[in-house]
Amino acid sequence: MKAQPASTRERQPAPRITDVAELKRIAQELRRQVVRLVAPTGQGYVQQGLGAADLFTAMFFSELRLDPADPAWPDRDRFLLSTAHNTAIFYATLAARGCLPEATLADYCKDGSPLEINASERIGPLIEATCGSLGQGLSVAVGMAMALRHQKRDARVHVILGDGEMQEGQVWEAALMAGARKLSNLCLILDYNRMQVGGHVDNVVGLEPVAGKFESFGFRVETIDGNDMDAVVGAFARARAHTAAPTCIVADTLVGKGAPSLEGILGHNMKLPADLAAKALEELA
Numbered sequence: 001m002k003a004q005p006a007s008t009r010e011r012q013p014a015p016r017i018t019d020v021a022e023l024k025r026i027a028q029e030l031r032r033q034v035v036r037l038v039a040p041t042g043q044g045y046v047q048q049g050l051g052a053a054d055l056f057t058a059m060f061f062s063e064l065r066l067d068p069a070d071p072a073w074p075d076r077d078r079f080l081l082s083t084a085h086n087t088a089i090f091y092a093t094l095a096a097r098g099c100l101p102e103a104t105l106a107d108y109c110k111d112g113s114p115l116e117i118n119a120s121e122r123i124g125p126l127i128e129a130t131c132g133s134l135g136q137g138l139s140v141a142v143g144m145a146m147a148l149r150h151q152k153r154d155a156r157v158h159v160i161l162g163d164g165e166m167q168e169g170q171v172w173e174a175a176l177m178a179g180a181r182k183l184s185n186l187c188l189i190l191d192y193n194r195m196q197v198g199g200h201v202d203n204v205v206g207l208e209p210v211a212g213k214f215e216s217f218g219f220r221v222e223t224i225d226g227n228d229m230d231a232v233v234g235a236f237a238r239a240r241a242h243t244a245a246p247t248c249i250v251a252d253t254l255v256g257k258g259a260p261s262l263e264g265i266l267g268h269n270m271k272l273p274a275d276l277a278a279k280a281l282e283e284l285a
Helices: 020-038 046-063 087-096 102-107 137-150 169-180 210-216 229-241 274-283
Strands: 078-081 157-162 186-192 220-225 247-252
Touching (some): 046 087, 046 186, 186 210, 186 229, 210 220, 220 229
Parallel strands (some): 186 247
């Protein structure tokens, strides 16, 4: 009998890590990898990556149902990075999770490499959608969540948004639809680091009360310390258990987290000379 393709066979998803200490260890290693990825060019999205490392670790190692050997598995949980430029932490996480060969990270941002500064579908089905234009990710996630519900699949959709892109009107149109359709299989994570290309978000267009806004759109909302692994893991578990509405997790994160020489420095696309990269790696050891 001909074997069924891996994507159509019944299978168990990859094991999840539940030990918080181990998740913290992974997050710290991912931070080191972010610095290593950005250092050769001397400029990149290192600050966002360091701040979001705990979110990505909890997402890919503890929360998402996935099969690294078959990224197109129909019953996988979906993940979209709406802030598609935050690729240093994204690619580092994918490689650590076994979804990308570790050796491919050496091609990060090189001419002709699929590992572009903005994550695109050139990589393959690992990237659910190309979201280079900010503000689009939630719309795509809402469409996916509606499709999965129509197909009667119990897979979930997770999307990370940046606070700067919350100033896009398309985000709120999508939020309105998600709340109206009570898409409980949708989890929005706001990486609330208060930094956008124009500086501090409050100096561009303030978002507060951001939690209240999402509540008024029909979301279940909780605000957490996005650099507290216990809080992040718990928030994902509560989102998964909630079946009446979509969830919005407002995750307060610190740019440059883990490297004191970089913490709190608002640098959207940061200059990272060799000496500063070396110092950051020492601090992250």
